[in-house]
Amino acid sequence: MRVDSITLRRLRMRLKAPFETSFGTTYDRPILLVELASDGITGWSEVTATEGPFFNAESVDIAALVLRDFLVPLVLGKTFSGAHEVPAAFAAVRGHEMARAGIENALWDVEAQQRGQPLWKLLGGTREEIPCGVSLGLQDSPEKLLEKGAVEIAAGYQRIKIKIKPGKDLAYISAVRKAYPDILLSVDANSAYTLDDLEHLRGFDEFNLLMMEQPLWWDDIYAHSKLQKQIKTKICLDESIPHLRAARTAVELGACGIVNVKLGRVGGFSSARDIQAYCIGKNIPNWCGGMLECGIGRAHNIAVSTLPGYTLPGDISASARYWAEDVIEPDVTVTPQGTIRVPQTPGLGYHVRHDLIERWTVEKQTFRAP
Numbered sequence: 465m466r467v468d469s470i471t472l473r474r475l476r477m478r479l480k481a482p483f484e485t486s487f488g489t490t491y492d493r494p495i496l497l498v499e500l501a502s503d504g505i506t507g508w509s510e511v512t513a514t515e516g517p518f519f520n521a522e523s524v525d526i527a528a529l530v531l532r533d534f535l536v537p538l539v540l541g542k543t544f545s546g547a548h549e550v551p552a553a554f555a556a557v558r559g560h561e562m563a564r565a566g567i568e569n570a571l572w573d574v575e576a577q578q579r580g581q582p583l584w585k586l587l588g589g590t591r592e593e594i595p596c597g598v599s600l601g602l603q604d605s606p607e608k609l610l611e612k613g614a615v616e617i618a619a620g621y622q623r624i625k626i627k628i629k630p631g632k633d634l635a636y637i638s639a640v641r642k643a644y645p646d647i648l649l650s651v652d653a654n655s656a657y658t659l660d661d662l663e664h665l666r667g668f669d670e671f672n673l674l675m676m677e678q679p680l681w682w683d684d685i686y687a688h689s690k691l692q693k694q695i696k697t698k699i700c701l702d703e704s705i706p707h708l709r710a711a712r713t714a715v716e717l718g719a720c721g722i723v724n725v726k727l728g729r730v731g732g733f734s735s736a737r738d739i740q741a742y743c744i745g746k747n748i749p750n751w752c753g754g755m756l757e758c759g760i761g762r763a764h765n766i767a768v769s770t771l772p773g774y775t776l777p778g779d780i781s782a783s784a785r786y787w788a789e790d791v792i793e794p795d796v797t798v799t800p801q802g803t804i805r806v807p808q809t810p811g812l813g814y815h816v817r818h819d820l821i822e823r824w825t826v827e828k829q830t831f832r833a834p
């Protein structure tokens with residue numbers, strides 16, 4: 465596969481409802497898409513960076529710059545025998561995982577189309593139906609949270625995750641647990657606590673949570689290992705795991721019992737597969753996290769969730785929970801049993817709506833190989 469051209473597109477998509485985490489509220493999701501042409505085939509991917517460097521050190525603007533000045537020149541005009549060769553081409557660049565994933569994942573889409581295979585099969589996926597959960601943003605009151613939760617439970621979702629932060633935790637967790645004694649329930653703090661909160665966090669143990677996601681500093685695996693030894697609830701790391709080396713450090717230090725894999729955060733499908741292969745050998749369950757993706761990122765998330773070891777419901781929910789209209793066809797839909805059936809057509813498995821993407825594009829830059 466020769467990389468003939470790469471187009472970076474900026475879109476602005478309005479979320480149906482604002483999404484609040486401990487690091488901020490998103491109203492409009494800035495979307496950065498990569499359109500990669502190779503041998504007459506177009507592959508798509510989504511750069512999952514957020515508007516500012518608050519989830520990780522990346523942002524859509526920083527990612528676009530790193531792509532334009534450093535990553536695109538490293539692959540443009542080059543020939544790859546498989547998308548798995550892309551990480552080696554980026555070896556000199558440190559960090560910027562979401563930007564890297566943008567190119568690598570688009571080439572995976574090209575490769576799958578070229579081989580006439582669904583992307584999930586090419587990756588080595590084994591599951592044709594994946595379990596789904598929802599992530600509920602911070603709400604104004606426990607009652608409001610219960611209202612939101614009821615809708616999702618009725619829709620069949622298999623796990624509810626609630627965002628928490630100091631002052632918006634115990635009352636919310638206990639309200640949901642009381643209303644639903646048996647559901648899979650987890651919490652995500654996005655690094656809102658410190659080790660000084662140990663006693664408080666230990667109080668979560670009584671709610672039989674599936675996991676507590678990223679309670680402490682985004683870059684501090686050691687602190688999580690200290691916390692994990694003193695609480696019963698399993699810690700799941702999200703922000704702290706940008707690559708396999710971090711996953712290995714976390715597991716060996718006993719910093720978590722579960723690892724969330726986000727395709728962008730770990731730098732793409734190759735790294736996600738490495739982490740999955742390592743975790744399965746250590747009996748550490750994986751699941752796929754979300755970054756409020758549009759249909760393209762969502763389709764990639766579905767593909768990675770078919771890998772062995774993705775035994776827990778992911779944060780992959782229906783397009784319609786986020787968007788009035790999505791950029792793929794058909795929309796991602798969830799069965800009444802809270803699953804997504806994986807597509808069977810080559811590549812992404814969804815039709816990319818070029819017309820809509822073109823209409824919503826606010827900025828576009830194409831780089832062509834000579």
Ligand code: OSB
Nearest residue numbers: 519599702753754755756757779
């Ligand atoms: O920590 O999982 C997270 C959204 C933006 C940034 C970080 C996170 C999230 C979510 C949303 O929880 C997951 C989704 O896409 O539904």
Ligand code: MG
Nearest residue numbers: 652677678702
């Ligand atoms: Mg998280």
